[in-house]
Amino acid sequence: MxxxxxxxxxxxxxxxxxxxxxxxxxxxxxxxxxxxxxxxxxxxxxxFHHLSDFSYGEDVMNLTKMAGPFLVDTPYCKIPNLDPLDISVKHWVRQPMRVACPRDMSLTYVFGGKLFVNWTAVNISYLKEGKMVAYCRYQSIQHPENGKHNDYSYSVESDKFREWVNVSKEFIRTQCYNASNNVIYTNFHYVMNPLYSKSDVEVPRETRTPNVLLVGVDSVSRMNYIRYMKKTQQVMLKLGALEFVGYNKVADNTFVNLVPLLAGKFAEE
Known part of the structure; x- marks a missing residue:
């Protein structure tokens, strides 16, 4: 030509x-x-054939068939029941790489409402990197009373400790120092402390009501939940969990989506 x-x-x-x-x-x-x-x-x-070898479990297949052509079918809202592993997208679904967790042990850990210094890990770290911990401190992570929902601040540092210390706060930042008072290690911990004693919440068995536990994963669509979290979904279905089919986000971050779910109003309302 x-x-x-x-x-x-x-x-x-x-x-x-x-x-x-x-x-x-x-x-x-x-x-x-x-x-x-x-x-x-x-x-x-x-x-990518070896990476996209996905298949539904029997429970998920039955759930998909029962849903029909629409997940939500009302006069005002119709959401189609799409196949997460349709042939048009299946070859783009790739098995994620395994997450390789660091083998180094944490120099601090929490157990039973106490924050401990892991001296076994400290000594190993000293042999590898020459960093010896002289003492540690912690700070609680606080949410300002009148701040935005994602604002935070740190409290004043605690007293020095070398073995363990009681912690009454939920979220803390731990920092360990060397003999020259320089920070050589930082970690964050979640501390589970009961809000009430058992006697305060004990009620007669005949008046007990069922507990409801909401499980949510941020930044994951239902489609990708089915594609990549098959084992989690299978466990939830075996436990008799109710899937929120058709639920959609209305804003960014957790708080502003939980308020409409629980109260039926926007967070600003």
């Missing part, structure tokens, strides 16, 4: 150089399109 155009231009000047350049660009774009289409349809599915 290009040779034909060139000959016509040379013999009769039927086309200008701009016409030839334009035709070359069109041909080049077309070739790229064909190659990319071929790559998508044949090479990629075979390359």
């Amino acid at each position: 290009l040779f034909f155009l060139y000959k016509r231009m040379k013999s009769k000047c039927f086309f200008t150089r701009k016409h030839v350049l334009f035709c070359c660009i069109v041909c080049f774009v077309y070739v790229l399109y064909v190659l990319s289409h071929h790559l998508q349809e044949s090479i990629l599915p075979r390359s």
